[in-house]
Amino acid sequence: MKSVIKGTGYILVHTPDMVLHNGTTQTTERIVNPDGEYLKELPKHIRTYEEALSYWPNQVYIGNKTPQELAAVEQPWYDKTCDMNDRFGRFGQIMPQEEFILLMQACDVFELIYLDKDFVAAHKGELAANPLIDETIMARINEGVDKAEVERLVKEEHSEGLYNKGVLVGAVNRAHDIDTNLSAHVMLENIVSKASSVLSLLAAVHNAGIAKSEVEYVVDCCEEACGDMNQRGGGNFAKAAAEIAGLTGATGSDCRGFCAGPSHAIVEAAALVAAGAYKTVVVTAGGCTAKLGMNGKDHVKKGMPILEDCLGGFAVVITQNDGVNPEINLDILGRHTVGTGSAPQAVISSLVTDPLDRAGLKVTDVDKFSPEMQNPDITKPAGAGDVPLANYKMIAALSVKRGDIQRADMMKFIAEHGMTGWAPTQGHIPSGVPCLGFVRDNMLKGNIHRVMVIGKGSLFLGRMTNLFDGVSFMVEANDGKKEEAGVSEDAVKSLIAKAMKDFANTLLAQEEKK
């Protein structure tokens, strides 16, 4: 049984105040250089919600524009207004901060978040009007507390403030007096991840057109860890988010691998479905406050707006082969092994050309490659270059070395088999998977047939190993053959009956010979 991509969800959350208060570039600067120019300048570079809506890459992320349309827009993009500024797209939505703070409170099951009651009253109706948010989630919203109580919590109880337009509107309490793993800071990061994962799950399940009850398993592949001092990464974000999203028939688990996490998770989910363990598995990930404004210093220095002002989230619904949707071909997997080494050449070979060789395919047999799809508008001014383009150049250069293409055709290969990056720099979020919505669309239309998704992860950041990591998988257009789900009971009975009949006939024949 093959597994197919039944639907995808892609969401962004515009969180300008979290850039200032929760992004690690800013929190670090507040410690080492509190009176510096950067912190003074920064607030002038924050975008409004409307500006974030009309930002080209954001409209691509939620599916209102395509990567092809984006590629036709001259870079940089931050100074251009997209002709589409809808907050809802075919893959998901761009949620404003007000609604998200309320959603965070709905996702808090330990009475850790206290919101100013005036803020709740002012914005509750907005969240209720969100088509993905149902009554069960709205019923979780408390009426809130007096502003003075919120202020007291932040001042006296080590709570983390939640701000909106520069005003304190809520507090996230610590969940333990001593345990740093349950500090207010960690709880805020984890509830943000959970809430954005919930929104991604809701979008994906809705887009896949399935009932929530059909989801049997959820795999979370974000880069946060939840647990206490006795089991720091105990988990389980997947089940926690599934609960709020109303996936009552699901359990789940967390899969981690830095930015390679989503690719690992999709391979695992596809394998679970292919093996028949579960019929419907959703891979999900919420966003990361720490990375908000990560390259802010360079953006401010260059007079640009802070482009890393949105949390990202995605979810992918993987089901049994329906004869229609694109298949995840588990026969063509690439993996960076312990012995691969960290030279870029070895990395790209292990992820791209080795699996193709095993399948008897050439690089040019793959219509599109989807490596790390970071938005170059964000990374180029920060000195990190155009990440997808760098990956495509490596694939092209390796293809030249192998003789698959001519050196003079490198740029042509990149234009034909590559895509321009559009995903926010939220670590795991841009890693390969942002393409899946468009891949599904284009395979259903018959425009493309084979796409390789490549996830890579910097494991050394965890200081447990110096190894690099990566995994790739192939998505292919469905060949239209619907498979039977295993052998039915009737079929087994008839097989046994036939075998017994054959056996009896053989015995009879032997008797007759005597």
Place this chain on the structure above:
Amino acid sequence: MDLENQKRVKEFAEKYGPENVVVLLGASEGEASGLAAETVTNGDPTYAGPLTGVQLGLKVYHVCEPEIKKEFDPEVYDKNVGMMEMVLDVDDISNEMKPIRDQYCKF
């Protein structure tokens, strides 16, 4: 340059003596290479890390620069760096690296 890497470079320079340390970069483009080179010679230009105001003056090269390429066994170099050499703008990287070495390198 990553704060942790700055710390490690500083520790190596203290442990082995700055004259005995060569920093080899693999950054993907010129500006980032130049910034890293500046950090290990004249100090952290972003004033954020342990090398802020520390002028180590270390020898620093990008692995694609011809000066360092000739130090490698060509076969090993081709196997490990050949593909990246085709990808990177080596001239741009060299143009960023040379002036910094000329100005700040003490060895």
